[in-house]
Amino acid sequence: MIRTIGVTYDNEVELNESIDEVDFSRYRWFWTDFDQPTDHELQHLAYTFQFHPLAIEDCIHRLQRPKLDYYDDHTFFVTHIVREEEMEIIKEELDFFVGDNFVVTFHNLPCTEVAQVWNRLLAYRNLEKWNPFYVFYEVLDKIVDNYFPLLYKIEDSLDRIEDNTQNKSMDHLMDELFDTRYMLLSLRQTINPMRDLLYRMLNSHHLNEVMERREYFADIYDHLIKLSDMVTANREMTSDVRDSYLSLNSHQTNNVMKVLTIITSIFAPLTFIVGIYGMNFEYIPELGWQYGYFLTLGFMAVIAVVMFLWFRRLGWFK
Amino acid sequence: MIRTIGVTYDNEVELNESIDEVDFSRYRWFWTDFDQPTDHELQHLAYTFQFHPLAIEDCIHRLQRPKLDYYDDHTFFVTHIVREEEMEIIKEELDFFVGDNFVVTFHNLPCTEVAQVWNRLLAYRNLEKWNPFYVFYEVLDKIVDNYFPLLYKIEDSLDRIEDNTQNKSMDHLMDELFDTRYMLLSLRQTINPMRDLLYRMLNSHHLNEVMERREYFADIYDHLIKLSDMVTANREMTSDVRDSYLSLNSHQTNNVMKVLTIITSIFAPLTFIVGIYGMNFEYIPELGWQYGYFLTLGFMAVIAVVMFLWFRRLGWFK
Amino acid sequence: MIRTIGVTYDNEVELNESIDEVDFSRYRWFWTDFDQPTDHELQHLAYTFQFHPLAIEDCIHRLQRPKLDYYDDHTFFVTHIVREEEMEIIKEELDFFVGDNFVVTFHNLPCTEVAQVWNRLLAYRNLEKWNPFYVFYEVLDKIVDNYFPLLYKIEDSLDRIEDNTQNKSMDHLMDELFDTRYMLLSLRQTINPMRDLLYRMLNSHHLNEVMERREYFADIYDHLIKLSDMVTANREMTSDVRDSYLSLNSHQTNNVMKVLTIITSIFAPLTFIVGIYGMNFEYIPELGWQYGYFLTLGFMAVIAVVMFLWFRRLGWFK
Amino acid sequence: MIRTIGVTYDNEVELNESIDEVDFSRYRWFWTDFDQPTDHELQHLAYTFQFHPLAIEDCIHRLQRPKLDYYDDHTFFVTHIVREEEMEIIKEELDFFVGDNFVVTFHNLPCTEVAQVWNRLLAYRNLEKWNPFYVFYEVLDKIVDNYFPLLYKIEDSLDRIEDNTQNKSMDHLMDELFDTRYMLLSLRQTINPMRDLLYRMLNSHHLNEVMERREYFADIYDHLIKLSDMVTANREMTSDVRDSYLSLNSHQTNNVMKVLTIITSIFAPLTFIVGIYGMNFEYIPELGWQYGYFLTLGFMAVIAVVMFLWFRRLGWFK
Amino acid sequence: MIRTIGVTYDNEVELNESIDEVDFSRYRWFWTDFDQPTDHELQHLAYTFQFHPLAIEDCIHRLQRPKLDYYDDHTFFVTHIVREEEMEIIKEELDFFVGDNFVVTFHNLPCTEVAQVWNRLLAYRNLEKWNPFYVFYEVLDKIVDNYFPLLYKIEDSLDRIEDNTQNKSMDHLMDELFDTRYMLLSLRQTINPMRDLLYRMLNSHHLNEVMERREYFADIYDHLIKLSDMVTANREMTSDVRDSYLSLNSHQTNNVMKVLTIITSIFAPLTFIVGIYGMNFEYIPELGWQYGYFLTLGFMAVIAVVMFLWFRRLGWFK
Ligand SMILES: [Mg+2]
Ligand SMILES: [Mg+2]
Ligand SMILES: [Mg+2]
Ligand SMILES: [Mg+2]
Ligand SMILES: [Mg+2]
Ligand SMILES: [Mg+2]
Numbered sequence A, B, C, D, E: 001m002i003r004t005i006g007v008t009y010d011n012e013v014e015l016n017e018s019i020d021e022v023d024f025s026r027y028r029w030f031w032t033d034f035d036q037p038t039d040h041e042l043q044h045l046a047y048t049f050q051f052h053p054l055a056i057e058d059c060i061h062r063l064q065r066p067k068l069d070y071y072d073d074h075t076f077f078v079t080h081i082v083r084e085e086e087m088e089i090i091k092e093e094l095d096f097f098v099g100d101n102f103v104v105t106f107h108n109l110p111c112t113e114v115a116q117v118w119n120r121l122l123a124y125r126n127l128e129k130w131n132p133f134y135v136f137y138e139v140l141d142k143i144v145d146n147y148f149p150l151l152y153k154i155e156d157s158l159d160r161i162e163d164n165t166q167n168k169s170m171d172h173l174m175d176e177l178f179d180t181r182y183m184l185l186s187l188r189q190t191i192n193p194m195r196d197l198l199y200r201m202l203n204s205h206h207l208n209e210v211m212e213r214r215e216y217f218a219d220i221y222d223h224l225i226k227l228s229d230m231v232t233a234n235r236e237m238t239s240d241v242r243d244s245y246l247s248l249n250s251h252q253t254n255n256v257m258k259v260l261t262i263i264t265s266i267f268a269p270l271t272f273i274v275g276i277y278g279m280n281f282e283y284i285p286e287l288g289w290q291y292g293y294f295l296t297l298g299f300m301a302v303i304a305v306v307m308f309l310w311f312r313r314l315g316w317f318k
């Protein structure tokens, strides 16, 4: 579906549902949205708008890295929209062609961020504030704002993993930790290039429009720096949780080993001794002694106590 | 609560408890403090002072990253005040709007750093030294000075963990170590942006006021570099402590295993032998030998000694 | 084999199978391909084309690092073609000498990327678009595009390792992980210098030809940045998989140890007790008691239950 | 104690033991040394020399980070003197105020580096080479030269730890390794800022005096780069030693476990079998067989051999 | 030994074996080689050539870091020659003083790289190509070329360690791995400063001579970048090998533990049961049962099978 909003020279808003019938010359500026275009509709990028073949190629290929390219009469932006589904990051590409009197958005999946701004523009009265770059700003601001809930969700999930408030098995926790790390890795691959994209915009001499609204794009840049910091800090947190768990585990193994060794060390000699007097040799003098049994019990008690004291001296009961 | 200190053209200090009654034109410069403002009082940011909507948005949202933004007639600063409570870092935001003849501070929680400077200014006689940027410097200096006790506390706690002077259990120590690492991570997210903020101030060409007192802000920058170094070094220390602990643990497990193996290896064959002569077969020739019992004891002694020597040759008793 | 395509001044394409018979003066520009040249054919680099000895040395030595060198009348490029064979990265060098009216390619192994462009040029009608730098762009684009399938294969293999969908033994998985890491390391040593090469091209003031087609080379640069990101992320993934596996393993060892210790701790005292009443002393009073056997059984049941409860209290059954 | 060496306009050296009696106007340049000054003597920094309050504050506070500050008529340097005592790094601060015709040194502990240069200056005949910056160079050169023995000592100690030439227990070695890492961390916090200080000096346009003797300060900078490299390499060495030790330990644990498992696996079934024929059932047919005992012995030998071969096939004896 | 080759104004080569008899004014340029000079011969650096005291100090001190220093009429270079002996890196320093009409080399050990160029120059006819900087280039090229065999040897040794083709014990392998890491660390401390030295040469405005032969020094720089990449990649490889080994080991320990636990868990209850019926109580009813023995055997078989099935359900046999 390709729809166009045109803003006439006397600031009227017009909505065109079909690209074929639009008379672009009537508009001071317009916004065309390629919403899940068919293969046939794709042709308009080249024939109607005459965009550069490389930019068109980037639209069609899935999931380019976020970036901006300067072309003769417009700037081309690739951005990522990010959602989470069952501990997996889903990314969609949203492309912008922004020129002096047009903005073209392109997306292969329904995009709420575009829809919200689209409807707001249609409903708006005072159109002086709006222009192609302002449309771009409004959508971009929504995209970046929508990264936050994801990171907050990851932080909450990390808190749950760390305290194991849900009393899950360790295998389960380690699995969740791994998935969390993977989500952070995946987010980083979107957030860092987005941040660099904004940085280039703010420090570029090509984009006069950005300069006029510098503080607005700087505000988005702020958000992206904060997001990037959060991703880094959360990845470090995940390794801390894992290392912490490993330390604890190794300490626990050690303790279990000590219990086993103490038990074995005490009972192995005792069992051997009772085995001796269980032998059936015809001549074992001790067997005939009157107090042989009690002496043996006493002797074994002494061994057990000595063993116990030895392990205590080794500090194994601490 | 919104209070204002005005400094008149003849250097008199006046305190206004209500924003509505202030006649700003009477003052050479003034300082307005938004101390935990109500929703209604928030309006003054936009209506009375006409600050930029993005700066106001940053005030209202909680815990922006420390930063500075240049606006037409003032500079906007976001800073963090940091406290510790039960091994957790608590952060509060303190915002500054600094212009030629005004400084506006904004905080949603009581703030001792602001209160101290506020009272000092009220009590001061010679006001020539003071101006809006000097107020900003004085509060900022206090904020950064207050980061140090926190880091010293962390260093002390790390010392205690490392030597385990309080004889805590390992689980406990590892838990404290994890919390310490988290506190350092959290501090880094405040200290590094604060350091970068000061760096930008010192190298900016927008802030003439800073240039005139360059050495004062450079002194704060020094502190922040030192703090940043301390955070880095302490994080490395924590991993060293943990790795050290892991090494020791693995070594100890090894030792415990050796004890267990030696005990088992000596007693398993002996217990087997006494078992043999405990069998009730009708015809076991050895049982009838006169010295069968003593020969068996001797044979077992030989086995025990051989085992012992073998383990010693393997170096297990070192 | 040294073949030459010449483009005459009236845009005719001519193919020369032998270098000795080419009349270079007849061509507006030409492309000579050194395809697995013999030692004798190598001489033409120095005698026919008079390239710089250092560039020729780089051709002859195997596998230089990707780079570009500016010489007086041409630019020399070293690039890598990469294939995978049985979990090993195979690299081949493809060198370019690009001048105003010539491009010379040099490779010691058959090279499909060169062959494809060669044949396309031969079949082409409209030759205005083509020139030496365009030949270079076309081959380079193919080379870099061919890096992607390799990385996708590695990503698939990592997915298989992580989920162990093929139910392989752990030794096998760790081995594959190691090989994957090695492949990524090896790829990084090609992709990062290739990326830097493109970066230098795009920011160089020597290459006017590149400037005229900047967006095309920038497109290749995009691909290389994405590849470099993928290599980094995949290497982090591999360490995550390994650390995850280590954590799990350590947790499992711990569990196995607990089972062993519980079994041993319950049966060691019981076996000792039955050993006591298996002794053959003439005077063991308990043996004559009427309910001695049942009392002993009961006593042992109590010990087993106490042990069990103790371990449960220690949380070993969680 | 505050002592002053004055160099008169006819190049005579004069020593003044009391600051109160010095007539600074008589000297072409002078050197005042604050050697462990009393609180009262501290006043001279502000009243006699009128240094900047921030520089004086840095003198008084203990252990600022090494740095340099430019003030109107002098440059202020903070440097560290480093000693080692029982595997711990002790740092002392030495501060310099260097102006056109004076150098002031400040230290709260006795300082041999200052004393050596002080005495050399007093003994010197030809004073043309000397000026305030030369005094600073001479002391700084000594300070940095004294960092080397410390690092050599650490390197020697690391060699000893690695080869364990002194046959210490593992706990001891790990403890020394931890202390060594801590010393390196502490050294890095002095050496890196010192290196940056020299770098700033060499690349500053404020210090004409340095420019005239550039090669001398560059020589100190060389030393500091080498020291910084050594610290980095030695820290990596320490992790290598520890990782190496961990690997070995884990391998050894594995071996001990194998011995234990082999012993247990062979004797557990044998002990069970002899237990069977130790039972006192009235009717156990095998007990009456003539060769029952020998058959049983033979059967057990077969089990032992089979077990042994099985473990050999598993590769546990390698 | 101090020998000098002089090139006269009519391009004749003259060899002087003694420094004292050389008439430097007769030569267009000359090359003096200090080959393992005596303390007495060292004086010529200061008296005959009047080099800067700091450069002379660097010659005399052993093993400075590779670097270059600009002095008034010459440039001073410190370089490292590297050999391997029994898994240890041996480094020697070779220093150059390069001026407009002279090159002075200085080394405290015999140096084949110098000898080769020395002899080539003596044997050369056409001397126009040669000048002091060309001598420096020729020796430097040889030095850097000789770094490669060392790294190839390390790579081969790493391959051998990884596959353990020589079937060495693990202790041995870990030891070799540690030595390899140490060699790489040591090489890095030579190669990286050498690389930076070349980078400075290529980007310096002091060295006109280098600019004229830029491509030659750039060729050496290429080699050093490749070497630096190789060192980095090989160090990562060594950690991969070690981590791989650790993973495998931990997995193996786990498996051994499982065998031990299965054996113990099956035989501990069985041995307890046979112990029960080995007791000598006068009244144990089961002992009199006709099929008591067979019932007991059957019961024990059931226990063994149940245990076996339980462990199989736990997945311990996978
Ligand atoms: Mg796309
Ligand atoms: Mg936003
Ligand atoms: Mg990335
Ligand atoms: Mg904002
Ligand atoms: Mg916003
Ligand atoms: Mg962070």
Ligand SMILES: [Mg+2]
Pocket (backbone or CB within 6 Å): A236, A237, A239, A240
């Ligand atoms: Mg971490």
Ligand SMILES: [Mg+2]
Pocket (backbone or CB within 6 Å): B057, B058, B059, B060, B061, B062, B063, B064, B093
């Ligand atoms: Mg706020």
Ligand SMILES: [Mg+2]
Pocket (backbone or CB within 6 Å): B141, B142, B144, B145, B220, B223
């Ligand atoms: Mg302060």
Ligand SMILES: [Mg+2]
Pocket (backbone or CB within 6 Å): A229, B188, B189, B190, B192, B193
């Ligand atoms: Mg941060």
Ligand SMILES: [Mg+2]
Pocket (backbone or CB within 6 Å): B219, B222, D054, D057, D058
């Ligand atoms: Mg200070």
Ligand SMILES: [Mg+2]
Pocket (backbone or CB within 6 Å): B219, D057
């Ligand atoms: Mg201060």
Ligand SMILES: [Mg+2]
Pocket (backbone or CB within 6 Å): B236, B237, B239, B240
């Ligand atoms: Mg560390």
Ligand SMILES: [Mg+2]
Pocket (backbone or CB within 6 Å): C058, C059, C060, C061, C062, C063, C064, C093
């Ligand atoms: Mg080649």
Ligand SMILES: [Mg+2]
Pocket (backbone or CB within 6 Å): C141, C142, C144, C145, C220, C223
């Ligand atoms: Mg391509």
Ligand SMILES: [Mg+2]
Pocket (backbone or CB within 6 Å): C188, C189, C192, E229, E232, E233
């Ligand atoms: Mg590399």
Ligand SMILES: [Mg+2]
Pocket (backbone or CB within 6 Å): A054, A057, A058, C219, C222
């Ligand atoms: Mg593209």
Ligand SMILES: [Mg+2]
Pocket (backbone or CB within 6 Å): A057, C141, C219, C220
């Ligand atoms: Mg492409």
Ligand SMILES: [Mg+2]
Pocket (backbone or CB within 6 Å): C236, C237, C239, C240
């Ligand atoms: Mg990772």
Ligand SMILES: [Mg+2]
Pocket (backbone or CB within 6 Å): D057, D058, D059, D060, D061, D062, D063, D064, D093
């Ligand atoms: Mg001080």
Ligand SMILES: [Mg+2]
Pocket (backbone or CB within 6 Å): D141, D142, D144, D145, D220, D223
């Ligand atoms: Mg020195």
Ligand SMILES: [Mg+2]
Pocket (backbone or CB within 6 Å): B229, B232, B233, D188, D189, D192
């Ligand atoms: Mg540091």
